[in-house]
Amino acid sequence: MRRSTKIAAVLAAAILALAGCAKEETTDSSDSGGAGLDCDSASGDGPKVGLAYDVGGQGDNSFNDAAAAGMAKAVDELGATCTEGEAQDDEPESAREDRLRQMADGGYNPIVAVGFAYSESVNAVAPDYPETSFAVVDGFDPDEEPNDNVAYLGFAENEGSYLVGVAAALKTETDHIGFVGGVNNDLIQKFEAGYVAGAEAVNPDITVDVKYIEESDLSGFGDPAGGKAAATGMYDNGADVVYHAAGASGSGVFDAAVDAGEGTWAIGVDSDQYLTASAEQKPHILTSMLKRVDTATFDMVSSVADGEPLTSYQTYDLAHDGVGYSTSGGFIDDITDEIDEYAEKIKSGEIKVPTAP
DSSP states (O other), rough: OOOHHHHHHHHHOOOOOOOOOOOSSSGGGGGGOOTOOOGOOOOOOOOOEEEOOOOOOOSSHHHHHHHHHHHOOOOOOOEEEEEEOOTTTTTOOOHHHHHHHHHHHHTOEEEEEEGGHHHHHHOOOOOOOOTEEEEEETOTTTSSOTTTEEEEEEHHHHHHHHHHHHHHHHHHHSSEEEEEEEESSHHHHHHHHHHHHHHHHHHHTTTEEEEEESOOGGGGSSSSSHHHHHHHHHHHHOOOOEEEOOOOHHHHHHHHOOOOOOOEEEEEEOOOTTTTTTTTGGGGEEEEEEEEEHHHHHHHHHHHHHHHOOOEEEEOOOGSSSSEEETTTTTTTHHHHHHHHHHHHHHHSSSSOOOOO
């Protein structure tokens, strides 16, 4: 009960930053995922970094890969070295703690934990290693009093999702779109809220179908079949654009768009998923909401290299290039000016994007 309560309270208040850059910043190699990270070959004299992935690890073409891309940049630009660990489905909390302790005992500093599910384990481990800096992507402090050596790296996913909602509403031919979430929790509801708000800003009468693969089980982020089933139902029901915030399950959403045929679109999340999609999927990926986990990861490593480690809550929002949208494929080139008009209004505060449905 304590965990769910703290997630609700803290994520709603503190994780307010966007992941990605808008149209004016074109997609670069860092958006392609974590394929460029090879810790075994890193041999610099910069920070020695522990990177603890959530379920899926490198190769999820999404959240974990974005962190790996930021780490790869730190290897190239800061001479960092690294080690990696990966969470497993249904592992006990003790396994996450052991992973972090092994990294800390090995002299890794900072240790970057990818995903809010590490919040409790970092809270348990960090006090035992006061000279080691920890960061939790999308993290929260269970005690509501952040440890002095922990940074919580949060994003305004609702703002980035608003922009792709605008894109969906401008591109739909049926005035009917959809959203597939991996797990029905406060964090993923931020994606839904922003997406629906953006679409309704363009067309107040638009129909938006919403489906969550799982209500609470984190396996919803690793279930491509579940993602495909959810999206297929939406396409069959008349939607022609479906946005997913479902981690590795999103590949199933892309497959559903392929099966639905010409004129159907899917929208990716976290990284530019057009770049890692199959040849069949690419013609259907309208855009992706970019969540710059790569930027946050690099910033954390850089702060340790500079001797001023980040601590407490850090926000990455649209105004700070924390979130945005991709343009790969050229499918939204005709509407980017309109999308960017909405982006500027968010940055100025004229538009306040909701954080809950």
